[in-house]
Amino acid sequence: MTPVFYRVLRTRQETRDTFTLDLEPPAGTEVLRFSPGQFNMLYAFGVGEVPISVSGDPGRTRSLIHTIREVGAVTHAMRKLKRGDPLGVRGPFGNSWPVEEGFDRDVVIVAGGIGLAPLRPSLYSILTHREKYGRVVLLYGTRTPDDILFRKELESWRAHLDLSVHVTVDRAMASWRGSVGAVTSIIPRARFDSSSALVMICGPEAMMRFTVLELQNHGVGLDQIYVSTERNMKCAIGFCGHCQLGPTFVCKDGPIFRYDRIQPFFEIREI
Amino acid sequence: MTGQFSEQQRILESGHLQKLIEALSNSGHRIIGPTVRDGAIVYGDLNSADDLPSGWTDEQDGGTYHLKKRNDKALFGFNQGPDSWKKFLFPPRTRLWQADLKGKTPEITNEPATEQKMAFIGVRSCDLHAIDVQDRVFIQPAIANPSYQVRRQGAFIVAVNCGQAGGTCFCTSMNTGPRASKGYDLALTEIIEGERHYFLVQVGTERGLEMIEKVPTRSAGATELEKAKAVVARAAGQMGRQMDTTGIKDLLYRNYRNPRWENVASRCLTCANCTMVCPTCFCSTVEDVTNLKGDHAERWQRWDSCFTMDLSYIHGGSVRTSTKARYRQWMTHKLATWIDQFGTSGCVGCGRCITWCPVAIDITEEVRAIRESEERIEETTEGHHGNT
Amino acid sequence: METLRPILAEHPFFQNLEEHHLELIVGCASNVRFDAGDFVFRHGEQANQFYLIREGMVSLEMFVTGRGPVKVQTIGEGDILGWSWLVPPYRWMFDAHATELTRAVALDGKCLRNKSEQDHDLGYQLLKRFATVVQENLDAARLQILNIYEVSA
Numbered sequence: 152m153t154p155v156f157y158r159v160l161r162t163r164q165e166t167r168d169t170f171t172l173d174l175e176p177p178a179g180t181e182v183l184r185f186s187p188g189q190f191n192m193l194y195a196f197g198v199g200e201v202p203i204s205v206s207g208d209p210g211r212t213r214s215l216i217h218t219i220r221e222v223g224a225v226t227h228a229m230r231k232l233k234r235g236d237p238l239g240v241r242g243p244f245g246n247s248w249p250v251e252e253g254f255d256r257d258v259v260i261v262a263g264g265i266g267l268a269p270l271r272p273s274l275y276s277i278l279t280h281r282e283k284y285g286r287v288v289l290l291y292g293t294r295t296p297d298d299i300l301f302r303k304e305l306e307s308w309r310a311h312l313d314l315s316v317h318v319t320v321d322r323a324m325a326s327w328r329g330s331v332g333a334v335t336s337i338i339p340r341a342r343f344d345s346s347s348a349l350v351m352i353c354g355p356e357a358m359m360r361f362t363v364l365e366l367q368n369h370g371v372g373l374d375q376i377y378v379s380t381e382r383n384m385k386c387a388i389g390f391c392g393h394c395q396l397g398p399t400f401v402c403k404d405g406p407i408f409r410y411d412r413i414q415p416f417f418e419i420r421e422i
Numbered sequence: 423m424t425g426q427f428s429e430q431q432r433i434l435e436s437g438h439l440q441k442l443i444e445a446l447s448n449s450g451h452r453i454i455g456p457t458v459r460d461g462a463i464v465y466g467d468l469n470s471a472d473d474l475p476s477g478w479t480d481e482q483d484g485g486t487y488h489l490k491k492r493n494d495k496a497l498f499g500f501n502q503g504p505d506s507w508k509k510f511l512f513p514p515r516t517r518l519w520q521a522d523l524k525g526k527t528p529e530i531t532n533e534p535a536t537e538q539k540m541a542f543i544g545v546r547s548c549d550l551h552a553i554d555v556q557d558r559v560f561i562q563p564a565i566a567n568p569s570y571q572v573r574r575q576g577a578f579i580v581a582v583n584c585g586q587a588g589g590t591c592f593c594t595s596m597n598t599g600p601r602a603s604k605g606y607d608l609a610l611t612e613i614i615e616g617e618r619h620y621f622l623v624q625v626g627t628e629r630g631l632e633m634i635e636k637v638p639t640r641s642a643g644a645t646e647l648e649k650a651k652a653v654v655a656r657a658a659g660q661m662g663r664q665m666d667t668t669g670i671k672d673l674l675y676r677n678y679r680n681p682r683w684e685n686v687a688s689r690c691l692t693c694a695n696c697t698m699v700c701p702t703c704f705c706s707t708v709e710d711v712t713n714l715k716g717d718h719a720e721r722w723q724r725w726d727s728c729f730t731m732d733l734s735y736i737h738g739g740s741v742r743t744s745t746k747a748r749y750r751q752w753m754t755h756k757l758a759t760w761i762d763q764f765g766t767s768g769c770v771g772c773g774r775c776i777t778w779c780p781v782a783i784d785i786t787e788e789v790r791a792i793r794e795s796e797e798r799i800e801e802t803t804e805g806h807h808g809n810t
Numbered sequence: 811m812e813t814l815r816p817i818l819a820e821h822p823f824f825q826n827l828e829e830h831h832l833e834l835i836v837g838c839a840s841n842v843r844f845d846a847g848d849f850v851f852r853h854g855e856q857a858n859q860f861y862l863i864r865e866g867m868v869s870l871e872m873f874v875t876g877r878g879p880v881k882v883q884t885i886g887e888g889d890i891l892g893w894s895w896l897v898p899p900y901r902w903m904f905d906a907h908a909t910e911l912t913r914a915v916a917l918d919g920k921c922l923r924n925k926s927e928q929d930h931d932l933g934y935q936l937l938k939r940f941a942t943v944v945q946e947n948l949d950a951a952r953l954q955i956l957n958i959y960e961v962s963a
Contacts, residue, residue, distance in 0.1 A: 153519050153530045168961075196521065196528050197712035197719040222737035222961050237527055264959035294959040321954040323881045328909050331869060331881040333953035336946075340886070355958040383736050385708045388565050391726070392705035393733055395751075398759035403564070419678045421747035738961045 152388065154194045154239025155180075159232045160214055166298050168222075169265060170230055171206065174215040174238060182215050183240070186247030187272035188379060188407050192387050193217065194239025195228035202384045202402075204269035205243065210279055215240065218268035218300070244387045245406050248273040248351050249377060257285040257343040261362050263334055263354020264293050267300045269379055270353045274308075281313060285348075288315045288341040292334025292358070295320050296327045315341060334358065335365040345370035353379040360418065363410055373411035380406050380413070397422055430625035432639035433646060434610070436497065439621065440471040442580070442608075445636040446541040451578055454510060455543030456503070461489060463503040465510070468543065475500060482773070483589040483662070484782030495619065498544055498612050501588030502772050506701035507542055507549055508556060511573050515724045518708070523717040535569065539576030545606065546584055547599030548591075548772040552701035553579075554605055558764040559704050578629065581606035585653045589662035590773030592786060596667065598770040600657040608634055611650040622650040663773060665786040666793065667757075670767075673793060674758035678750065682791050687746035689781050694727035696775035696783075697752065702768045705733065728752050753788060814839045814915060821862060823890055823939055831932050834925055838918040844868075844908035850891070851902045857894035858920040863887055866912025870904045879905065882954070883947070893940050895919030 161173035176182050183191075185205050194200040201223075207216025221230050232238060250273050258277060262270050277284055289308060293299055299318065309316035317337040319330035330337055334354075350371060352359050359378045366376060382394040382401040394401040397416030399408070408417075416422050434442065447453055453468045458475045468474065474497045479490050482501065492499050521528040545553075557574065560567040581602040593599030602609045607630030610621040622642055625631045697703040707726035712719045726733055728751050734741035742748045760768035769785070776784045815836045818824045824832065842861070844850055850861065850868055861868075867886045871879040882904070885891045894902050896919070926933030 153532065156528055194710075196523065197710060197716055199710045200708070220737075220961070235526060239528070294957070298959065319884075321957070321959070324877070325871070325879045325881070327881060328867075329884070330867075330886065331884045333950040335953065336883075336950045357956060357958045358953075361953055381736060382741065383732075383734055385706070389562065390560060390567055390704070391707065392728065393707070393726070395755065395759070398762040400763070415675075421742045421744060422678065422751075 152241050154192070154200070154241045156237040157215060157240050159234055159236045159238060161234065162232060165218065165300055169218060169220045169268075169300060171216060171218045172229065172232065172238065174217070174240070175213075176215070182212050183243060184212070185209055185243040185272075187250060187276050188248040188269055189243040189245045190269075190387075190406065191215075191217070191240050191242030192244070192384070193219075193225075193229065194241070195225050195232075196237060196239065198228040199225040200239070200241070200385075201225045202244070202381075202387060204379075204406075206268040206271050208275040208279075209272050210275065218265070218271075220265045241387065244402055246404070248379075248407055249349070249409075250276045253277065253285075253349040254283045255285060257288070257348040259288045259290065259341065259343050259348050259350045261290045261334065261338075261350065261352045261354070262292075263352075263358040263362075264298070265300065266352075266354030266358075266379070267291055270351060271301065271304075273351060278311075278314075286315065286343050287313065288343050289317070290334060290337050290341060291316075291318045292337070292354075293320055294322075296323050296329070317341060333361075335362060338362075338365055338369060346372070348375060350376045351379075352376065356380075356417075373414060374409060376410040377407055378410055378413070378417075380408060380417070427625040427627070427631065430631060431642040431647065432623040432625075432634060433642050434621040434623050434634075434637065434639050436495075436612075436619040436621065438638055439474075439497065441637045442633070443468065443471055443541075443543065445633055446578060449633075450539060451541035452538045453541050453543060456498070456500070458489065462487065463489065463500050464505050465503070465507065465542075471497070474498075474544075479586070481589065482777045484776050484784050485779055486589075486782075487777050494614050496585070496612055496614055498582045498610075499585065501584065501586070501591060502546065502548070502774050502777075504699050504774065504778055506699070506772075506774070507545060507553060508701050508704075510540055510542070511553065511577065512556060512560070512570060512704065512706075515722060516569065518721045518723050521719045521721075523719075528719070533569075535572055537573060537576075539578070540573070541578040541580065543580045544582045545579050545602075546582060546772075547602040548593045548596075548770040549701055550579070550581055550602055550605040551596075551598040551770045552772070555702045555764065555766060555768060555770065556704060558766065578633070579606045579608075579626075581609040581626075583609060583611040583650070583654050584657040585612055587657045587660035587662060588773060588777075590776040590784075591661050591771065592663040592665050592773060593771040594658055594661050595663075595665040595786075596767060596769055596771035601654045606630070611653055613646070613649050613653060615649070620646075622646055663771075663776065663784070663786045665769075665771070665789055667767070670789065671758040671761045673789075673796070674754045677792050677796070678754070680792055680795060682788065682795060683746045683750045685791075686749050686783060686788055687744065689783055690745050690749045691780060692729040692745050692748055693780060694729040695778045695780065697727040697729060698725065699774040699778045700756075701772060701774070702756075702770065703727070707732070728755070753785060756785070757789065814841065817864070817915060818862070821888070823862065827935060828931075831929075831935060834929075834932060835917065835922070838921045838925075840916050840918075842914050842916045844912045844914070846908055846910045846912075848908045848912075850906035850908060850912075850914075852905050853902055855902050857892065857900045857902045858918070859916050860890060860892040860895055860919055861914040861916050863889050863891060864913045864915060866914075867909045868906050868912055869909050871907055872904055879907070883950070884909070890940075890943050892919075893944055895923070896937070896940055 157174035163171045190204045206218040319337045384394045385391045387402045389400045389403045455468045457473045480500045521530045560570040584600040606626040609624040705726040709722045731740045756768040869881045870883045
């Protein structure tokens, strides 16, 4: 598969190391359709290609939105892109968040750091059909208040009467008036039916593991929890062998897994 | 494939093998087969049957390989060398596409499919299975690797049944040989008795039949069929290694934390030889390169190995940094997770990884050690029960 | 003090106590209120109380020269604040600062310490409950110092 070159419509710096690109497709073509949780391989011409989850609304077809954290040469090149610059897109790849499994159930979304970006599309889907779901809770943890992603949007979500939003940081200065503590400490703040809720978690692997344990302590079953995993990817179509996690290829069997199915492998060090 | 052609068994005199090669060459095939080079028998282009390793054999063991002269003129009297047919079906370096920056928009030029079709001479049964294993990787129901598919469909396969087994062979343990049973166009069994030197030819496909009919052969007699069977039986009885594959998938799934991994890690150099010589290893990586002006870019694919730190690198570091984790990944993938991914084992018992490991790590011994470590734990538990 | 009994009895922290123990605890309880910006306690002060937060938020802080007060944890509605009253030398390690109007029930730690010396069953019940508080806080603190949201070098 070869990349299709989209064009940068808009760029926005979200936090000190994270930015969002708004992309339009080549003239005369439609924006690719994706499901929440899927990713594209984004190609910075001549530099390289990396897997990035789509962070926009799957129901919105005018442009393609990716939120990217600058961590290396390729993402550095992407941060330098300006309006009108080309960016190669291959995809969408991977499976998606099981949002429909949340019908008539409470839905709990737990995000850590940049993990809020791959989860945002599922929240958009839920809000588009809010009446189909029970209570909807968003728990978000990050390092400091300056690292809060999509802050304005979080505030507007919190203003919804039928959405419960709790944000916490690992540490803060005096000007922060919100919660300080690990993301696990805000789980008790949320009201949801632990025996039947659908839980979707995305963030650093350690954060996902300890969040799962904390949820278990609150009576949530491992078959109610979905996590999004990440591995090195080159081909994104199951040929190159890079993204293996035990017997699974994260690019096509994942990146989203029901926790009880991945647990034996997920908890082995350096697997 | 063989069923309908099982009546088609011919005898080809060794001197006429050249005619088969010519027939293949005249129909546009690039002829590839074993040849002696740099002290080993490797697969390369053949100009004629004279390029075959006539009268050569090899002696192999853990970390050991050298050629030895035979006392006959057998053309295929040796076992596996350091390379396999994956070198041709899944080349070590290929360009995927090129792109040029025209104004602000890059334009991609795909690679044209201009490769010549190939004829493989002397494919051993283990390698036939290895090709099938790689078919399952690259020709999948959902999405297939198009260039692999083209090369694969064009490849004419002349298999060879082994007449002897090597010091590191264990195809019988993996049910992959020594007799070629499927996946070939023609299969040869070399028989030498005194002055007589001929091949029993088994036809595998329609196009195999068409090709052999261009070459002088006569039909095989009962004694010749018996002799061919004896040749293969001799090889089956000489296996240098053995692997018990009973419940091997679950055995390895249970033992991710076995201390044996530390033991093998203390020996393993992570040199990646095993992955390069293995006929089923398929890890590859992609390199994006540009010219100095930055207006021309190319994407190249090349072989990779799970023994590199780079393979599992994600921002912040590699997932598998320790040697232990990387060796464990290779072995558990080859023997266990491969089964869940592709429906067969990834190992065909060719023994190359044992021969070409500089420190002679032996995959059959590692499996044995893990199995035995479980038996020791059972014994210990029983012992305690006895004492209380 | 009668008005505080139902508040304490309903709180999960004080469930399953024997009647006379609950009475003792209620006897050591009082209503307190902190305006936004008030200190509940300060680093170095004698620790003779603990608090059940009824509404509002208190943040545990440490003043770091050159950086200012750094918040390491917030304690909110329904949470228990403070265990230093249980462990000699009974001194607060951190500052506790009300970030908004906070109402709490203050429990007289010195009084409960003395009563626990006489009635070990009461002591055991209190220590059992505080072990959970300490464990949760310690786990959370360790997760916070992992600094998992950073991209490692």
